[in-house]
Amino acid sequence: MSELVQNAIGRWVPTEVNGREAIPYQGVGKYRPSGRKAAPPIASCADYPADGNKVVGSLHEALRACGLRDGMTISTHHHFRDGDMVACAVFDTAAEMGVKDLMWFPSASFPCHARMVEHMESGVIHHIEGSLNGPLGEYCSRGKMRGLGVLRSHGGRYQAVQDGEVHIDIAVIAAPTADPFGNANGVTGPSACGLLGFALADSQYADKVIVVTDNLVPFPCIPWQIHGNYVDYVVVMDRIGDPAKIVSGTTQITRSPDRLLIAELAARFCEEAGIVRDGFSFQAGAGGTALSFSIFLGEMMRKKGIKARFARGGSNKYLVEMLEEGLVEYILDGQTFDLDGVRSMRDNPRHVNTSPFTSYNYHGKGNFASMVDVTVLGATEVDLNFNANVVTHSDGLLLHGIGGWQNCLFAKCTMLPIPSFRDRIPVILDEVTTLCGPGELIDVIVTERGIAINPLRQDLIDAVKGSSLPIRPLEDIKREVDAICGGPPSRPKLGDKVVAAIKWVDGTVIDSVRQVLD
Amino acid sequence: MSGLGTAGRKGDRVRSDCWVSIELRDGGPLELDVTTRVEAMYGDSIRSFVRDVLAEMGVHHAKVSIEDYGALPYVIAARLEAAVKRADPLNTNTWLPEALPCTQYPTEKERFRRSRLYLPGGEPKFFTNAGLHGADGYILDLEDSVPPSEKDSARLVVRNALRQVDFGSAERMVRINQLPLGLEDIRAIAPHNVHVVLIPKCESAEQVREVDEAMRESGASETYLMPIIESALGAFRAYEIASACRSVCSLAIGLEDYTADIGAERTPEGRESFWARSQVVNGARAAGVQPIDTVFSDVDDEEGLRASVREAKALGFEGKGCIHPRQIRPIHEEFAPSPESVEKAKRIVTAYEDAAAKGLGVVALGSKMIDPPVVKRALRTVKLAVECGLLPENWRETANE
Numbered sequence: 054m055s056e057l058v059q060n061a062i063g064r065w066v067p068t069e070v071n072g073r074e075a076i077p078y079q080g081v082g083k084y085r086p087s088g089r090k091a092a093p094p095i096a097s098c099a100d101y102p103a104d105g106n107k108v109v110g111s112l113h114e115a116l117r118a119c120g121l122r123d124g125m126t127i128s129t130h131h132h133f134r135d136g137d138m139v140a141c142a143v144f145d146t147a148a149e150m151g152v153k154d155l156m157w158f159p160s161a162s163f164p165c166h167a168r169m170v171e172h173m174e175s176g177v178i179h180h181i182e183g184s185l186n187g188p189l190g191e192y193c194s195r196g197k198m199r200g201l202g203v204l205r206s207h208g209g210r211y212q213a214v215q216d217g218e219v220h221i222d223i224a225v226i227a228a229p230t231a232d233p234f235g236n237a238n239g240v241t242g243p244s245a246c247g248l249l250g251f252a253l254a255d256s257q258y259a260d261k262v263i264v265v266t267d268n269l270v271p272f273p274c275i276p277w278q279i280h281g282n283y284v285d286y287v288v289v290m291d292r293i294g295d296p297a298k299i300v301s302g303t304t305q306i307t308r309s310p311d312r313l314l315i316a317e318l319a320a321r322f323c324e325e326a327g328i329v330r331d332g333f334s335f336q337a338g339a340g341g342t343a344l345s346f347s348i349f350l351g352e353m354m355r356k357k358g359i360k361a362r363f364a365r366g367g368s369n370k371y372l373v374e375m376l377e378e379g380l381v382e383y384i385l386d387g388q389t390f391d392l393d394g395v396r397s398m399r400d401n402p403r404h405v406n407t408s409p410f411t412s413y414n415y416h417g418k419g420n421f422a423s424m425v426d427v428t429v430l431g432a433t434e435v436d437l438n439f440n441a442n443v444v445t446h447s448d449g450l451l452l453h454g455i456g457g458w459q460n461c462l463f464a465k466c467t468m469l470p471i472p473s474f475r476d477r478i479p480v481i482l483d484e485v486t487t488l489c490g491p492g493e494l495i496d497v498i499v500t501e502r503g504i505a506i507n508p509l510r511q512d513l514i515d516a517v518k519g520s521s522l523p524i525r526p527l528e529d530i531k532r533e534v535d536a537i538c539g540g541p542p543s544r545p546k547l548g549d550k551v552v553a554a555i556k557w558v559d560g561t562v563i564d565s566v567r568q569v570l571d
Numbered sequence: 572m573s574g575l576g577t578a579g580r581k582g583d584r585v586r587s588d589c590w591v592s593i594e595l596r597d598g599g600p601l602e603l604d605v606t607t608r609v610e611a612m613y614g615d616s617i618r619s620f621v622r623d624v625l626a627e628m629g630v631h632h633a634k635v636s637i638e639d640y641g642a643l644p645y646v647i648a649a650r651l652e653a654a655v656k657r658a659d660p661l662n663t664n665t666w667l668p669e670a671l672p673c674t675q676y677p678t679e680k681e682r683f684r685r686s687r688l689y690l691p692g693g694e695p696k697f698f699t700n701a702g703l704h705g706a707d708g709y710i711l712d713l714e715d716s717v718p719p720s721e722k723d724s725a726r727l728v729v730r731n732a733l734r735q736v737d738f739g740s741a742e743r744m745v746r747i748n749q750l751p752l753g754l755e756d757i758r759a760i761a762p763h764n765v766h767v768v769l770i771p772k773c774e775s776a777e778q779v780r781e782v783d784e785a786m787r788e789s790g791a792s793e794t795y796l797m798p799i800i801e802s803a804l805g806a807f808r809a810y811e812i813a814s815a816c817r818s819v820c821s822l823a824i825g826l827e828d829y830t831a832d833i834g835a836e837r838t839p840e841g842r843e844s845f846w847a848r849s850q851v852v853n854g855a856r857a858a859g860v861q862p863i864d865t866v867f868s869d870v871d872d873e874e875g876l877r878a879s880v881r882e883a884k885a886l887g888f889e890g891k892g893c894i895h896p897r898q899i900r901p902i903h904e905e906f907a908p909s910p911e912s913v914e915k916a917k918r919i920v921t922a923y924e925d926a927a928a929k930g931l932g933v934v935a936l937g938s939k940m941i942d943p944p945v946v947k948r949a950l951r952t953v954k955l956a957v958e959c960g961l962l963p964e965n966w967r968e969t970a971n972e
Binding site: 537 | 586
């Protein structure tokens with residue numbers, strides 16, 4: 054274990070992560086990268102079939118042809134969310150081939166990937182750099198994983214690949230439709246799941262790229278979200294995923310009266326603060342409260358005759374309805390959350406697919422996330438400095454990935470509509486267990502007991518002055534909740550051992566996650 | 572001493588509650604086994620709290636197991652007390668949580684009772700945030716939502732909630748069971764600032780007076796009564812019941828049981844209950860109390876709810892029951908007076924106040940004489956308009972600007 058140093062936001066972080074030097078977080082926009090981007094090896098058409106047919110018989114054959122061997126980094130993607138069937142198939146195959154010590158580099162993991170624990174136990178997988186959910190999060194949190202978990206945002210994942218921090222040996226891209234050349238998309242075919250944006254970096258920078266499909270069409274596969282020119286092999290499987298499962302529990306409208314109240318307060322805040330005006334833009338994420346927020350926003354826009362220029366998705370039925378009704382002119386979508394979203398993206402030219410490169414990559418020439426007027430996000434914990442946590446729970450266990458969360462913090466107004474406590478678990482703490490987002494980027498915390506505005510945002514404080522909104526200091530809400538819950542909570546028992554590193558959008562280390570003791 | 576008592580709820584879906592098992596013993600130490608979903612945050616605090624409560628209840632030798640799903644301390648205490656009393660029915664000790672300042676405020680007989688939200692007495696997870704949703708009243712229900720075997724335990728949860736839960740400025744109500752079981756409810760809840768007691772399936776003035784007396788004897792301070800008419804006999808005696816004693820503030824109707832009692836099917840149009848509803852409205856008005864309508868039970872049908880409130884209002888009702896916080900706002904919006912009626916009421920009130928200031932006994936608006944009941948109604952309309960946010964509190968001054 055490398056030494057720990059205190060970074061610019063006061064967190065103790067390692068200076069070496071999985072054998073590579075790591076730079077401690079220096080502040081928002083402070084770290085400037087230098088040098089040139091990474092690049093894959095130069096290929097030659099002489100090595101690829103002139104007829105464009107790159108189909109091989111099996112995943113096994115493709116992995117062998119890619120030169121799979123011990124210690125490689127293999128990437129997969131979460132376009133099917135909890136319905137993914139490819140990632141497990143890849144590591145099952147690697148296990149059959151007797152390969153060891155692989156690094157799995159998923160764009161996100163889901164409960165359907167619980168089997169990866171066995172692959173870590175047996176030595177096939179050395180460690181995971183990606184979101185660590187459910188059993189994977191618990192495995193890592195208990196200190197059982199061999200390497201450090203590395204959690205990155207969607208934009209941070211692109212940045213890490215682009216900057217050469219992570220070198221992908223083999224990328225395996227599950228594609229609902231592909232042609233033998235490797236052109237692929239996610240919007241057509243029986244398993245259509247939406248876009249394939251999370252695989253973009255992998256296709257561009259990995260040494261070898263395998264496209265796996267259950268719907269092979271003759272060349273050309275149109276649209277081609279993934280270009281066959283990046284692809285080495287195409288594999289046909291019976292089934293690559295269950296698109297019904299892209300609708301997870303978090304993408305349904307809440308019926309909880311408290312969450313509806315929070316969503317409504319958030320929407321009213323946007324109205325009172327003057328954010329809802331013609332030509333504005335918003336990000337509507339997953340999660341019941343965020344969905345309800347969009348619905349309240351839509352009602353407000355309808356009533357006042359206001360149109361949004363664009364909305365950033367996670368798209369779903371409700372956002373698609375706003376697009377079709379003309380309340381929103383464009384959806385710039387990073388991920389479809391239901392089949393209405395998939396249909397709309399396929400059929401509606403105003404429903405545009407985007408990628409972590411266009412939307413989130415911090416080491417680019419700007420990105421879309423910072424252009425959004427208002428974004429609503431979740432959090433498991435916040436603290437009195439407005440810092441927030443999205444990866445660990447009150448017991449200290451890793452339970453969520455960062456997703457696009459960190460990237461979205463750069464919106465002009467970032468709001469966290471969250472309950473002030475869950476059952477008996479207070480959400481507002483003196484200090485977050487894990488710091489994923491610095492408070493200076495979090496503007497408004499909306500709870501069922503009142504709205505707290507970051508003192509740094511005097512403009513927002515002034516904008517809602519005199520409104521009937523329940524604006525309160527965060528300390529005040531915290532005090533009330535602590536009283537209800539029976540006093541300020543104790544902290545989880547954590548060991549000294551660092552089990553995971555939390556990367557900031559620029560690749561620096563903003564925090565580390567400690568081992569959970571019983 | 573030996574005996575086994577369990578109380579509370581367990582299972583994956585339980586939230587904000589706990590399950591307690593107590594095995595009383597003749598000697599030996601207190602064995603305490605707690606598993607809790609909030610171990611990291613409150614595990615130690617729960618263990619020491621449980622020991623304190625048990626000591627106060629005189630339990631020193633026992634094996635106690637608790638499965639906790641994020642129950643607040645007052646809920647844990649109630650479940651513990653229920654388990655102790657089930658294990659040892661002769662144990663009459665109680666452990667009362669502190670009566671918080673937010674629970675200590677009075678009510679008024681004449682206040683608006685447009686919406687009242689039912690909260691199942693055995694489901695504390697619904698209590699904590701209920702007050703944020705702005706109902707005129709919250710009913711901690713011990714009757715239909717609590718199965719017979721759980722009455723004792725729910726009673727303690729409700730009692731503790733009355734001392735700990737912040738219902739904003741809403742009216743704090745309890746629906747007791749039918750008598751005589753309801754008398755046990757009263758003994759438990761009466762001293763804890765209950766504003767209104769709802770008497771279910773009320774059929775006689777006698778029952779109302781019995782409840783009134785029991786409340787007084789059990790240490791209630793200022794408590795009002797809302798009898799609920801749920802049978803043909805009750806409907807027949809509406810006036811008698813409404814005027815049974817001075818504590819009655821309103822008379823409600825419950826249609827689920829009423830329609831069954833008269834052998835009719837409950838329909839959306841409600842023709843089968845028209846007579847009973849009119850009877851309740853007239854009985855209540857004759858006795859000078861508020862007539863209150865039944866609940867609307869389809870949470871997803873907001874339009875249906877609104878239509879039902881409009882109909883109730885047209886019949887003369889002043890309030891409606893609800894079973895989900897989402898129903899509160901539509902109810903308030905539909906009971907709000909129309910802009911025309913507010914304007915008219917303002918003119919009448921102004922004329923009345925002018926007349927009073929000049930010492931005139933007769934109120935006139937233009938050439939028209941205004942009768943006292945019309946003035947009274949106008950005053951109430953203006954008050955309701957202020958409550959609904961349609962008129963500023965100081966409308967008299969702003970009207971002259």
